Each structure stands twice: as C-alpha cells, then as structure tokens.
Amino acid sequence: MPDEPRWLTDHERDAWLALAKLMFNLPSALDAQLLRDNHLTLFDYFVLSNLSMTPGRTMRLSDLASHLNCSLSRLSNVVKRLEQRGLLRRAPDPESSRYTVATLTDAGWDLVVAAAPGHVAAVRDYVIDGLTASQIDALREVACHVTRKISDIPEPNARNG
Numbered sequence: 001m002p003d004e005p006r007w008l009t010d011h012e013r014d015a016w017l018a019l020a021k022l023m024f025n026l027p028s029a030l031d032a033q034l035l036r037d038n039h040l041t042l043f044d045y046f047v048l049s050n051l052s053m054t055p056g057r058t059m060r061l062s063d064l065a066s067h068l069n070c071s072l073s074r075l076s077n078v079v080k081r082l083e084q085r086g087l088l089r090r091a092p093d094p095e096s097s098r099y100t101v102a103t104l105t106d107a108g109w110d111l112v113v114a115a116a117p118g119h120v121a122a123v124r125d126y127v128i129d130g131l132t133a134s135q136i137d138a139l140r141e142v143a144c145h146v147t148r149k150i151s152d153i154p155e156p157n158a159r160n161g
Contacts, residue, residue: 030119038114048108059102060093
C-alpha cells in the first residue's frame with residue numbers, strides 16, 4: 001500500500017491557492033497590456049527584451065530558450081513570427097553552423113524600447129507598488145526558491161538549436 005500523501009495544512013493550502021491564482025492571472029494581465037499597447041505577447045516581449053540586453057543584440061536560439069526556460073520548438077515558432085514582422089532575423093551561428101542565432105533588428109529595438117515603459121508600469125501596478133522592501137525581498141526569495149526546484153527537473157528530449 002502506498003504511503004499516505006503529505007497533505008497541505010490549511011495555512012499551506014491557502015498560500016498555494018494564492019500562488020496558483022497569481023500564476024494564472026498575472027501573465028494574462030501583462031499579456032493584455034502588451035497586446036493592447038504594442039501588439040506583443042508577454043513571451044514576445046521577453047524574447048525581444050533579452051536580445052536587446054545582449055552584446056550585438058544577438059544570441060543563440062538554444063541559449064535564449066534556456067534563458068527563457070522554454071522549449072526550443074516554442075521559441076522557434078515565436079522567433080519565426082517575430083522575424084516575419086521584421087523585429088529580428090535568424091542566421092547560422094558564425095562560430096558553429098550547428099546553431100542558429102537571432103539578432104534584434106532596429107525595428108525590434110525600437111519596439112522593445114517603446115514597449116518597456118508600459119510594461120514596467122504594469123509590473124509596478126500589479127506587483128511592486130504597495131509592497132515594502134522586505135516583502136519584495138521575500139517575493140524574490142520565494143520566486144528564486146521555486147525556480148531552483150523546477151530547474152532541478154530534467155527536461156525531456158532537450159535538443160540543440
């Protein structure tokens with residue numbers, strides 16, 4: 001007979017349900033703001049923003065997928081769509097043709113620069129403003145703890161790209 005699960009206490013359950021509600025609602029709210037103001041999803045914005053902060057605004061797709069903690073196939077689909085909009089371009093990595101790099105175009109740079117103020121305002125409104133410095137520290141600690149636990153889970157069928 002299997003061991004009895006370690007059920008959540010009422011206190012733990014309340015914390016879990018609050019976090020679950022946050023995980024479902026926050027991305028939708030941030031998506032809505034970016035879509036309304038800039039015709040970008042939150043994931044699109046993260047792709048463009050990450051490229052904007054790299055030397056030469058260029059990064060291997062496999063490194064970008066790792067950095068964004070997404071599958072290479074999901075990233076490739078988004079990159080293809082962003083490339084069709086002229087926001088980035090793909091090319092073989094000059095250091096190794098086994099890899100593909102994405103480079104932010106000037107139009108992509110202009111869009112991420114235009115989108116950043118509204119996105120930051122939404123993050124402030126939904127998350128940061130109204131919290132004390134110690135609550136922000138606790139939020140960061142909890143987010144990092146959960147992220148580390150998830151990072152320990154091996155990815156099925158990881159591939160280069």
